[in-house]
Amino acid sequence: MQVTFHGAAQTVTGSMHLVEVNGQRLLLDCGLYQGPRAETYARNLHFPFDPATIDAVILSHAHIDHAGNLPNLVKQGFHGAIWATPATRDLSVAMLQDSGHIQESDVEFLNKRRARQGEPPVEPLYTRADALASLKYFMTADYERPTQVLPGVTFTFFDAGHILGSAMVQLDCQEAERSTRLVFSGDIGRKGLAILRDPTLLPAADYVIMESTYGDRLHETPVEAQDHLASIIKQTFRRRGKVIVPAFAVGRTQELVYALYELTEEAEIPNLPVYIDSPLATNITEVFRLHPECYDAETRQLLDQAEGRGGPFGFKNLRYVRDVKDSKALNFLRESAIIISASGMAETGRILHHLRNSIGDASNTILFVGFQAENTLGRRLLDGVSPVRIFGEMHTVRAAIERIEGYSAHGDRHDLLAWVDHMDHARLRQVFLVHGEPESANALADGIRGLGITNVVAPTLHEHFDLA
Template sequence: MKLQFWGAAQTVTGSMHLLQVNGYNILLDCGLYQGRRKKAFEINRTFPFDPTKIDAVILSHAHIDHAGNVPSLVSKGYRGPIWATPATRDLSAIMLQDSAYIQENDVIYVNKRRKKQGQKPFEPLYTKFDVFESLNLFQSIGYNRPFEVVPGVKAHYREIGHMLGSASVSLDTDEYGQFKRVVYSGDVGRHNLPILRDPALVESVDFMIMESTYGQRFHETPDQARATLKRAVLDTHKKQSKLIIPSFAVGRTQEIVYALHELIINNEIPKIDIFVDSPLAVNATEIFRLHPELYDRNTQDFLDEINSRDPFGFDSITYVRDVENSKALNNLDRPAIIISASGMCEAGRILHHLKNNITNPHNTILFVGYQAEHTLGRKILERHSIVPILGEEYTVKARVIKIDGYSTHADHNGLLDWLKAAQTRSDLKKLFLVHGELEGARALANAARMQGVPEVYVPERGQAFKL
């Protein structure tokens, strides 16, 4: 058995790992590499193996950095099964279409420039038709239901509490009567997050591939997050101003909406208009509604208390899909909370809301997710006095705050606790840390060694290991 790391190796993007067993090739995740344009262009278009020689793809969850390059694989001839939990399949359906739209628009912009320079136009990385073809290959299967991946390899999904439908993957391999278990963590979630269930523990494992995004960081608790959100809403109401929340459309938006709903029901915040202004967020919320079987006990109880109570729907919330209604929010003359994408303020309708509200000192910009380097979100968060929005410069006068506690990645302690639980139930031989910047992954590697894992690696892209 051979394991080779082709993505999220010493970085946090483009997850893709190749497991070879009994002459079969199994791909664990097929994520889009997101980063500097030129590098992303090359990495996403060129697979380091022949896509037609892959026998099965197993997805851990629907985030674009884990599933976003599946349509490229299919456009290059892959026709095998794409395994996913039902919610991962449903979320992939809307997220991959959204991604195709971005890919198609991206080349329009680049090709304009290339045409002027007399160069040949680029094809988009993939189109919506490649997405439709991919969706046809999906095979949905719930948690804890073993399935045969290829002869000699059985797999099952376990809840990992990171996003709706997210899972760790356990692979039981049989090579000429030698039995081994490989576990791929996907992205490890956290305990006590709104809506989502807690990560399930791994029963036994010989070789573990684990993420390390927050390998050397610590989060505030979900309760602290809730308290900050409440204070921000009270302040907005008192000042009769606007609270602007840039948020990822899938997952984070639904958590915030549910948290606000709970605060309203408990009479902890006054009634205030809430707008979710993002077509993708609106679609994603529909999919959240389709999967109450995945909610944690609190959210399921919340559904029970009064018939037809909807975690994501209540009197004061409006979901905005069309552009006209989105524009109308610019002229709103009463206090409001506006939740809009993209989460790092790189594109989308959030830009219009920032433009309209960032120069007013009574307003608040509330960040609820990670802001990568060089993004507009990061600039605002670092309180640059002047920031560029849609080609013009704006002075940042609004209050800027952030909440760390909604992160759906386990922090340093969370990862080690999850690992420890697996160690106590089995004889873990090798641990591979992926999906983390080098520094964080190394810090976690040291801690894992101290915790008794005999061999820990932070593989480079392309590095292969015999198991």
Template sequence: MSNVPSITFHGAAGAVTGSCFLVECGDEHVLIDCGLFQGSKTEKELNYRPFPFAPAKLNAVILTHAHIDHTGLVPKLVKDGYDGPIFCTAATLDLCTVMLPDSGHIQEMEVEQLNRRNEHRGRKIVTPIYTAMDASSALTQFRSHPMKQWVAVSPAFRFRFWNAGHLLGSASVEIEVGNGTERRRLLFSGDIGPQHKLFQTMPEGPSGLDYLVCESTYGDVDRNDPSEEQRRKLLKDEVQLAARHQNGVLLIPSFAVERTQELLADLASLLDGGAITPCPIIIDSPLATRATEVFSRHARELENGELLLRALRSRQIRFTETAEQSKSIDNLRGFHIVIAASGMCEAGRIRHRLKNWLWRPEATVLLVGYQASGTLGRILEDGASAVRIQGDEIVVRASIRKLDVYSGHADAPELAAWVAARLPVKHAVFLVHGERPAIAGLNARLAAMNPSFAIIEPDLDTTYRLTDTGTISLSAKQELPRLEPIRVGHRDWHNDCQSLIMDLQDRLDKAAGEEQRSVILRKIRRALDETGA
């Protein structure tokens, strides 16, 4: 086999989620991240399909950080035959210890609910991608290492971590790969944090690379991030706006890890300073509860860690654990705030809270993070008048608000500055972890910064040989790519179908009598007959 290293992009290519990069050299194979696909149903179906590589042949897995779109398929990888080490930082290991079993539990619960509906509809029974027990078993293979210390994983590979400033324990991964004179130096950015992150220091990294793989989530956005005081004022304004409804609720879909803890710290500061009227603040997420405990243990490693510890002593803040405690929230009277996972409204207790409140005009939903294309969060953000949750149609009367000042990702100018600090990059920069407009935006910015850059926008499952003179794209295997580029990072037919069904129901409801409804239905039937459907 060739000793020239290669890289294949098995996820986060043309989309934000599903991070998974395979680096090969001869018969040695190392995987960077193994994340869950989120977004449209078409993309999420990739989670159930076999890996496009042989898990048993991997020498090592290296994780950039604990977020599920970077780690969420690790239990499946182990279940499918991988028995080697899984390297990460100590904080990432601690977070994965709570996040991966939670992911397995959510899959078990949601598949159980789906199968009850499938039985009623006469459809096939499905099985979860993995269970909580599978996740716990996979954790025995995790190995933690500190930042900036080289670790040899095989004759052809060694790596070290650099602080990425994105999340507790998050890292960029520097790799040296190759045999003899065919050695290459690569850096995988992971997710890069912004300059003003409450709990994180500025991202770091080496310079003088052969190849750079860089995230581009906000590659076309200049957020002009506010200061700490400005951020809290913006949050205060949102709370006060929502609190005008005395018996209303402010629902905040939030990632359970770091975003929730940042919100807690800021809400507690606003309460302490009298900026907002005291009200119950409920963290309705067992995962967020356990993640907060991890953050508390690592408080000394965090910037402003004492703010979180102080927030946890607030009398207004409480955590739910059991399903009964969660259900009891529905009985609350008076204005209250509920923070619940998941941040894109794709799973977890936030879906129950939305189902209970979206149809009420006294409710406010505050989106505080990135919403991937095709997710329920993005559909709400885009102004849907009705949505479907767990098979039920819910009209949207709640106020949908967005506050994008808690992002864990660097924006376009910050990404460009981070890349500039990594120069020189001898051969190429690969742009990943972004939807196509974001990738195009960062591409243009980097090209303007350095016209000599070779900038590559890889598609899903594409392979590149990392030669000493630049990259060579290889033809995909016959069964690849698993999805055509046009189907990655976009709404799919499932989204369009749900939207059409709800639009049809709306038109029928507004029709002026039985005859007009019959006309609408006859036209639809005629269109179906004409297409042969």
């Protein structure tokens, strides 16, 4: 049995891990890498293997850095099954089509500028039609239902508590007389967050591939995050400004809407209009309504109580924006408002237009509520870079830049250590740390070794391991 780390190796995007067992090839995730534009396009376009040789894919969840390159995989020859939970499959229907549409739109915008400069046009990585073509390969399996994916290989999904439908993947492999259990954590969620259940604690594995995004830091508590959010909104309201929030359409947007509903109901913030300017987030919220089996008991109770009154996903001040003309109209708002728009790292989509129109006004606030990878616009803004380039033009940053980590859907250092510490130390042979920048992965590795689990490594890109 071998594993090769073709993505999310000492970085937080592009999750893609190749497992080879019994002469078969299984891919764990197939995500888009995000980084410098030229490198991003080339790396996402060219797979380090022939897609036609992959027998199956198991998808941990629907975020684009885990699922976003599936249309390209199919386009280049993959024709096996893509296994996911029912909620992940439903989210992927919306997310992959949206990803194809965004790439087409961004390339169209870019090519207009390239034409003015006498440069040749570029092609999108894949189109919406390519995304649609990939959906027919999806197969679903419920949590805690062992499923044979290939001869000698059975997988089981367990709730990861990260986003709707997110899963940890337990692979039980039989090679001749030898049995091996490999656990892929996917992205591990947090205990006590709104909407979703807490992540599952698994008892035992021989090998673990686990995320390390926040392996070097602790989050605010949910209560602290709520107070921080209310404070930022009130300060911006006093300046007569707008709060612009780049947020992932899946998970983060719904958690923010839930928080704003609670703050509004409790009169903790001014009575401001809230705009969800993302057709994808609007569609995703409808998917949330379809999967109450993923909710925690508190959320199910709240939805029952709020039935007929709009509830947390349809309260009075909330507006979902689908049409482009309505999105453009938000640029002419003169009153204070809260605008939530994708993408979460401010790399693509409608959020770029809002940033371009708002970032130069000191009355406004740009609020980040999720991890910002290196070489993204979001990271540059958090690092205090000014001016910044948006759509090829430089913009001076005058808006306030704020950050709240308490809404992160990723577990922090304490959560990650508790998750791996729950496993049988005597059985655990090796831990591979992925989906984290070197500082966080190395810090988490030290913490895991402190638990008495000594064989811990953060693989480099394309590094290969034989699991003896």
